Amino acid sequence: MDFEKIKKLVKGVPYVLPEMASDLYQFIIKEKPQNCLELGFAHGASSCYIAAALDEVGSGHLTSVDLISALEWLKPPAIENLLSRTGLEDVVSVKREHSSYTWFLKKEIEQHTRNNICQPVYDFCFIDGAKNWTIDGITFFLVDKLLKPGGWVVFDDLQWTYASKLKEGKKKSGGVSMLEMGPDELNQPHIELIFQLLVMQHPSYSNFKVKDNWWAWAQKTDGDSEVVFQFSDGYRKKLAAWEIETGQKHRAPFQPYPK
Ligand SMILES: C[S@@+](CC[C@H](N)C(=O)[O-])C[C@H]1O[C@@H](n2cnc3c(N)ncnc32)[C@H](O)[C@@H]1O
Numbered sequence: 001m002d003f004e005k006i007k008k009l010v011k012g013v014p015y016v017l018p019e020m021a022s023d024l025y026q027f028i029i030k031e032k033p034q035n036c037l038e039l040g041f042a043h044g045a046s047s048c049y050i051a052a053a054l055d056e057v058g059s060g061h062l063t064s065v066d067l068i069s070a071l072e073w074l075k076p077p078a079i080e081n082l083l084s085r086t087g088l089e090d091v092v093s094v095k096r097e098h099s100s101y102t103w104f105l106k107k108e109i110e111q112h113t114r115n116n117i118c119q120p121v122y123d124f125c126f127i128d129g130a131k132n133w134t135i136d137g138i139t140f141f142l143v144d145k146l147l148k149p150g151g152w153v154v155f156d157d158l159q160w161t162y163a164s165k166l167k168e169g170k171k172k173s174g175g176v177s178m179l180e181m182g183p184d185e186l187n188q189p190h191i192e193l194i195f196q197l198l199v200m201q202h203p204s205y206s207n208f209k210v211k212d213n214w215w216a217w218a219q220k221t222d223g224d225s226e227v228v229f230q231f232s233d234g235y236r237k238k239l240a241a242w243e244i245e246t247g248q249k250h251r252a253p254f255q256p257y258p259k
Helices: 003-009 018-031 045-057 079-086 101-111 133-146 162-167 183-187 190-199 233-246
Strands: 035-039 061-067 092-097 122-127 147-155 206-211 215-219 227-230
Touching: 003 018, 003 045, 003 079, 018 045, 018 122, 018 147, 018 206, 035 045, 035 133, 045 061, 045 079, 061 101, 079 092, 092 101, 101 133, 122 133, 133 147, 133 190, 147 190, 162 183, 190 215
Parallel strands: 035 061, 035 122, 061 092, 122 147, 206 227
Antiparallel strands: 147 215, 206 215
């Protein structure tokens, strides 16, 4: 299915942003990953872009995982409705877990273990769920066991913080309470820390790319630790406007935190 068609079919459905929708679609067309995994699907908008690209490639499958409890707070459409609207049901397997996708990953590791060795099965994993050091830190190591050499992982929400949710009056995010977090745990972006301290330090990963300070890509392959920063025109404009309006300088990913 071409990009314009899927864009029309999922128009207005949160949460994937247009820039990421396009990047995900183009990535699948270029790299042709056959076995894809998405951790955190919400309504399934990003799942549909991935599935549409797999359909365009002519092969490949996506497994998408979320929480059973998300059905209670997410308004329609559900992922199943979107998949039937787009006719992409056969490309996606939908999984819902009680407490976390980490438990789904535990079952995958169990299922693919032979003679005490986990056989990697995925070519691509999109991590867009909890945004939490503990949950997504272990998620990275679990995904690593299942990711084939040469495979790719991408994290959403690189600079997202719990403090931003606290400002909106929330006390919990992704089922995790913020009430017992220290100031640094609230203010430092957990996904950025995971990417910098776990992914970039992992000897098997390189080809790091950060887009619009928000999406971080890494490939499971040998190489150096250089990071390529890419910016869309729209993001550059928004960032410049924010810096003028607030008189602040945006802290770039992996830079020291202000005292
Ligand atoms: C931002 S939404 C995903 C959006 C989707 N990828 C898109 O771009 O259209 C994050 C989702 O992650 C799910 N989530 C958060 N923590 C999770 C966990 N530990 N295990 C499974 N799903 C989780 C939430 O229920 C929510 O639906």
